Amino acid sequence: MASLVDPMPPDRPPVPVCRRTALLMDTLVTIQVVGAPAAEAGAAAERALGWFRRVEAACSRFDPASEAMGLTGRAGEPVPVSDLLYEVIAFALAVARASGGAFDPTIGHILEQRGFNRNYQTGAVVAAPVDPGARPSWRDVELDPARRTVTLRRPLVLDLGAVAKGLAVDLAMRELQGFPGASVDAGGDIAVRGHNAAGEPWCIGVRHPRRPDALLAALRLTGVAICTSGDYERASPRAAGEHHLIDPRHPGARTTSASASATVIAPTAMAADALATAAFVLGPRRGLRLLEREGAEGLLVTPALELVATAGFRRYLA
Numbered sequence: 439m440a441s442l443v444d445p446m447p448p449d450r451p452p453v454p455v456c457r458r459t460a461l462l463m464d465t466l467v468t469i470q471v472v473g474a475p476a477a478e479a480g481a482a483a484e485r486a487l488g489w490f491r492r493v494e495a496a497c498s499r500f501d502p503a504s505e506a507m508g509l510t511g512r513a514g515e516p517v518p519v520s521d522l523l524y525e526v527i528a529f530a531l532a533v534a535r536a537s538g539g540a541f542d543p544t545i546g547h548i549l550e551q552r553g554f555n556r557n558y559q560t561g562a563v564v565a566a567p568v569d570p571g572a573r574p575s576w577r578d579v580e581l582d583p584a585r586r587t588v589t590l591r592r593p594l595v596l597d598l599g600a601v602a603k604g605l606a607v608d609l610a611m612r613e614l615q616g617f618p619g620a621s622v623d624a625g626g627d628i629a630v631r632g633h634n635a636a637g638e639p640w641c642i643g644v645r646h647p648r649r650p651d652a653l654l655a656a657l658r659l660t661g662v663a664i665c666t667s668g669d670y671e672r673a674s675p676r677a678a679g680e681h682h683l684i685d686p687r688h689p690g691a692r693t694t695s696a697s698a699s700a701t702v703i704a705p706t707a708m709a710a711d712a713l714a715t716a717a718f719v720l721g722p723r724r725g726l727r728l729l730e731r732e733g734a735e736g737l738l739v740t741p742a743l744e745l746v747a748t749a750g751f752r753r754y755l756a
Contacts, residue, residue, distance in 0.1 A: 439626035440664045440701060443643040443656065453635040458483040462490040463603050464500070464558040465625030469610065472619030472635055479617065486610035486622065493609065496523045497602035499546045499595055500557040500564050506596050509588060510566050516587035522605075524586050527579065530601045533712040534576035537728055541716035542686035544574045546595025549684075566595045575686070603627050604665065604711030611707075622707075629663040629707045641756055647698040647739055654745070655737065656756040663707035667718040668699035685719050696721030698741050703754060704734040722746040
């Protein structure tokens with residue numbers, strides 16, 4: 439998990455910083471706007487938070503009324519969808535293709551079976567009408583770019599969390615253009631631009647996967663996004679020792695132990711989020727090759743706590 443670690447130096451005059459926080463998409467979202475009048479910054483921050491609500495309404499698998507869940511009951515039918523949902527699915531399929539299926543957005547019903555099936559707002563359990571033994575893949579999703587339709591070739595549940603949250607971060611950051619500095623932090627999926635309250639690039643800490651109070655690295659970033667996937671993030675409520683990061687290429691879609699964590703820096707949070715998941719599943723060596731092919735930088739940690747990084751990652755070290 440990545441986190442903002444930007445204290446205000448005591449010897450600097452105060453710089454206006456507007457902060458807004460809300461629980462959205464099952465995570466705590468914090469917006470910061472630096473160096474702007476409170477009313478203007480606050481209005482922009484509220485618009486930025488609004489994007490999380492819009493993306494969640496389109497993409498959530500925890501809401502039976504979401505646009506994505508509406509596809510599940512219409513297998514075999516080309517369904518017109520919003521531009522937002524279409525782009526999320528198209529990007530998810532592109533990452534699935536690039537990663538050889540290590541990233542797969544069709545694992546929603548498998549995650550449901552492992553206890554990741556409860557709406558964080560209502561507590562209601564979501565149970566999609568999909569055969570528990572079904573093993574769909576990303577190849578079962580067909581897009582028609584001309585008609586902007588999505589066809590599920592068989593009943594399945596799309597899990598777009600590793601793409602949709604990143605997109606919401608990117609859309610939120612777009613609302614904050616023009617300010618001297620801004621950050622969007624959605625539970626460790628972070629995008630930053632401009633400078634922090636100290637007039638410097640933003641300082642981001644990367645958590646140690648086995649020591650919650652320790653950092654693996656401190657980074658100085660601006661104009662990019664950073665996301666981390668770790669085996670410590672979400673434990674299965676039904677199976678001890680299992681987490682939400684599974685290898686969809688395996689017949690049993692087992693929890694993967696190829697990595698302890700994967701941190702990715704990319705131009706967009708949507709790319710960083712999806713590539714972090716894919717690199718984690720692939721493991722450090724193959725994961726790094728994927729990041730290099732896709733023009734991203736990253737730091738992967740093996741189960742033995744060996745650190746493996748792309749050549750360009752080191753330039754961000756604080």
